[in-house]
Amino acid sequence: MATVDTDRFNRAFAAASGELPGHGNAEVARLREAAMARFASTGLPNRRDEGWRYTDLRRLDRLDRLDLTGLMGRIDGETVAALPDALASLDAHRMVFVDGRYEAALSAHEALPPGARLDVLSVHLGNGCEDAASILGTGLAEWNGAGQEGLAALNTAMTRDGVLFELPAGARLEKPILVVHLLTGKAGAVHPRNVLRIGPGAEADVVESFIGLPGSGGWTNSVLDGAIAEGGRVRHVALVRHGEDAVHTGRVTMEAARDANYTAQVLTLGGRVVRNEFLVRLSGPGAECGLSGGALADGRRHVDHTTEIVHAAPHTESEQVFRNVADDNARTVFQGRVVVERDAQKTDARQSGRSLLLSPGAEAQNKPELRIFADDVKCSHGATVGDLDKDALFYLRARGIDEAEARALLTRAFVADLLTLLPVEAVRTAVEDAVDGWLRRAVSEDR
Numbered sequence: 001m002a003t004v005d006t007d008r009f010n011r012a013f014a015a016a017s018g019e020l021p022g023h024g025n026a027e028v029a030r031l032r033e034a035a036m037a038r039f040a041s042t043g044l045p046n047r048r049d050e051g052w053r054y055t056d057l058r059r060l061d062r063l064d065r066l067d068l069t070g071l072m073g074r075i076d077g078e079t080v081a082a083l084p085d086a087l088a089s090l091d092a093h094r095m096v097f098v099d100g101r102y103e104a105a106l107s108a109h110e111a112l113p114p115g116a117r118l119d120v121l122s123v124h125l126g127n128g129c130e131d132a133a134s135i136l137g138t139g140l141a142e143w144n145g146a147g148q149e150g151l152a153a154l155n156t157a158m159t160r161d162g163v164l165f166e167l168p169a170g171a172r173l174e175k176p177i178l179v180v181h182l183l184t185g186k187a188g189a190v191h192p193r194n195v196l197r198i199g200p201g202a203e204a205d206v207v208e209s210f211i212g213l214p215g216s217g218g219w220t221n222s223v224l225d226g227a228i229a230e231g232g233r234v235r236h237v238a239l240v241r242h243g244e245d246a247v248h249t250g251r252v253t254m255e256a257a258r259d260a261n262y263t264a265q266v267l268t269l270g271g272r273v274v275r276n277e278f279l280v281r282l283s284g285p286g287a288e289c290g291l292s293g294g295a296l297a298d299g300r301r302h303v304d305h306t307t308e309i310v311h312a313a314p315h316t317e318s319e320q321v322f323r324n325v326a327d328d329n330a331r332t333v334f335q336g337r338v339v340v341e342r343d344a345q346k347t348d349a350r351q352s353g354r355s356l357l358l359s360p361g362a363e364a365q366n367k368p369e370l371r372i373f374a375d376d377v378k379c380s381h382g383a384t385v386g387d388l389d390k391d392a393l394f395y396l397r398a399r400g401i402d403e404a405e406a407r408a409l410l411t412r413a414f415v416a417d418l419l420t421l422l423p424v425e426a427v428r429t430a431v432e433d434a435v436d437g438w439l440r441r442a443v444s445e446d447r
Contacts, residue, residue, distance in 0.1 A: 226262075277307070
């Protein structure tokens with residue numbers, strides 16, 4: 001299989017650079033060019049990178065066939081209206097992007113608290129912004145060995161749009177921020193970037209929805225860069241439901257200061273090849289992080305969830321709970337790393353990764369990892385891979401429940417932990433419906 005030629009990305013950048021937001025701003029242009037040079041030096045991650053040993057983008061011919069410029073005409077209204085969205089009825093501050101471009105007609109948000117800002121990134125960059133370096137930064141240097149810095153740099157170089165959300169000290173949003181990324185496949189590759197800045201004691205719910213037309217392809221390479229100041233709270237949900245031939249690479253970086261709390265869940269139910277990466281740094285005493293998530297994968301889908309939580313201060317706490325389900329010839333990956341730095345005494349870190357295989361051709365990889373450089377800590381991890389309990393299946397069958405329904409019930413029970421950990425209550429119904437829809441399609445088929 002041919003590998004993806006890095007020179008194609010350079011040519012795509014040269015073709016698109018004159019139309020990228022902020023191209024007339026010298027600082028923005030400098031940052032984009034530096035980021036493209038960095039990507040050119042690293043290229044796409046592959047299995048020689050330890051963090052990517054199970055997922056190799058360099059040999060992914062789907063990327064080799066894409067238009068990488070992201071240049072395209074406007075989407076017609078009928079196509080936009082036909083795009084599915086399980087969160088359509090959510091009462092939220094809504095920002096909608098179609099093939100990487102903001103769609104004002106589909107977006108709406110009410111008045112925000114004084115001092116809060118919810119901007120369209122392309123408009124902000126095009127208005128001669130003075131904070132380009134903080135918006136287009138490629139991530140904290142401590143994480144540059146994670147293997148995905150090349151993709152973050154490519155996002156910096158090629159991003160066209162996204163959300164800039166700032167919440168001042170003590171403010172609290174009554175409704176979640178909903179950021180919808182709709183992919184039709186017509187744009188080839190899109191690189192959305194969202195930036196969150198949460199002030200001291202402020203509190204917000206953020207929901208990201210990545211969806212696509214049935215059967216659509218394309219590549220979404222997203223970045224969310226966030227910082228939570230002292231005592232702030234962010235509850236974050238990411239729902240990935242791309243078309244059956246789409247590629248998705250997502251990177252979330254979040255820094256939590258003293259007594260800040262970041263709680264997030266990522267759930268993947270679509271896409272051909274998906275890699276979600278969460279990198280969290282607990283930089284102040286008392287900071288807390290809870291990550292949960294999983295994949296429901298069938299066919300020949302490949303889903304990789306990789307996390308790294310760095311405990312950089314004493315008295316910090318984290319918990320990770322991931323549940324993956326693989327059917328047919330699907331493959332799931334969970335890599336969870338916890339790093340406890342030398343001064344992070346009294347750290348409490350817990351990690352659980354479990355995978356369920358529903359067919360002989362399915363495969364799962366669980367790789368928990370602890371790197372501990374302090375001596376007064378409490379850290380634990382566990383990982384299991386197995387199939388449905390035959391005794392439980394027999395028990396249900398013996399009570400008149402047919403095999404398809406029994407399998408669906410047991411699979412639903414396996415992922416129930418994720419539903420109880422869902423951090424944004426407003427999206428519970430949509431998430432449960434999405435899970436049940438997958439079960440009806442995949443698990444309830446006669447075998």
